[in-house]
Amino acid sequence: MTERIYEYKDEQDWFIGKWDGFNYLTCFGDDQAYETVQDDFHRLVAGLQVEGLQVHVVKLQSMATFLRFLVETINQEQDRCLQLVQHKGGQLVMEQDRLLYVHLDKAGVLAADFFEQPEV
Structure with a gap:
């Protein structure tokens, strides 16, 4: 059986992932990138009850791109139908x-903006 490697790469972001015995996240010497993604990575995989996802962050500019990579990788490996939806400044995993999961930038979002209902 061959090992499946998942990769996303563009000018700003580069991630590599695979499945093994436990969840694991690493970065190439970029402590800022690691600090930015570690909490979200571990909360997302724990919340989705995912075991074995190992990801290496080579470059990171967009948290939305990183979350999309995680969702697509989990979908492919576990035959799930997760979606990443942008909503009022947040990233929602559904x-x-x-x-199932909400990511907000560090500055947060005004609650009134996030929960605003369209007028009928």
Whole structure:
């Protein structure tokens, strides 16, 4: 059986992932990138009950791109239907009609803006 490697690379972001015995996140000497993604990575995989996802961050500019990489990798490996949805400044991970994870920038989002209902 061959090992499956997942990769996303563009001018600003580069991530490599694979599946093994436990969840693991590393970065190439970029402490800022590691600090930016470690909490979200571990909370997301724990919340989704994912075991074995190992990711290396080579370059990071966009948290949305990183989350999309994680969602697509989990979908492919575990045959799930997770979606990453942008909503009022947040990144939402959903599966069917269930909201499973919310990422907000460090500055947060005004609650009134986030929960605003469209006028009828």
